[in-house]
């Protein structure tokens with residue numbers, strides 16, 4: 001069997017100087033590239049609708065559907081970019097509200113259940129803590145777990161179960177933490193990719209992720225939110241078996 005690969009990411013890499021400049025420039029290039037592909041597709045279909053498909057109602061309907069999907073993709077990309085920028089500006093402001101995690105996660109699961117069922121997947125929550133509470137920004141923590149659970153739904157095999165486990169954990173120098181892990185029975189992720197998963201626009205299989213409507217910004221947003229919460233993300237994965245994304249947050 002292939003070995004289980006694992007990586008733990010704690011994020012304190014707010015970099016400055018030349019490296020930051022290079023990252024900004026790469027980011028602009030990536031954004032431009034990602035925005036260009038739906039625009040190119042839309043322009044192409046408009047051209048065809050005005051010309052070759054002018055008298056073909058069936059083709060017109062089909063093209064309009066594709067155009068609708070491309071516009072939705074662009075919209076999602078812009079929303080994610082705005083979300084990322086908002087999360088970044090809030091990064092140095094510690095969140096102060098008490099957030100109860102079990103209720104928060106149950107709420108997310110309720111909203112994602114139809115999406116899971118449509119893909120013949122079930123989601124199970126197991127809680128080994130009593131009132132797991134952290135100091136946090138509830139909206140942002142929802143974004144974290146929503147992305148991890150959505151990823152688990154997208155990248156797991158039909159008919160399998162996604163397990164969410166909430167458990168107490170003792171962190172560095174004994175600090176009390178709550179670990180919430182989202183485990184799927186999916187295709188798994190090769191070790192080389194693990195350290196790069198939280199990079200903006202990084203996708204293991206970009207064709208596949210795009211096809212699923214992904215922008216590749218989800219885990220980058222997760223990273224910044226966890227940074228703000230003094231949390232960390234640990235990923236373990238085994239090819240052909242599945243992946244486990246664990247979020248560690250200091251207890252309130």
Ligand SMILES: Nc1ncnc2c1ncn2[C@@H]1O[C@H](COP(=O)(O)OP(=O)(O)OP(=O)(O)O)[C@@H](O)[C@H]1O
Nearest residue numbers: 151152155203204205209214215216217218219243
């Ligand atoms: N549970 C998982 N199993 C297998 N691969 C995963 C899993 N979660 C993430 N990945 C890989 O990591 C990549 C980055 O994930 P991320 O959430 O940042 O982007 P996305 O899901 O493609 O798009 P978005 O979250 O913006 O809709 C994915 O494209 C996928 O290749």
Ligand SMILES: [Mg+2]
Nearest residue numbers: 147151218219
């Ligand atoms: Mg995602």
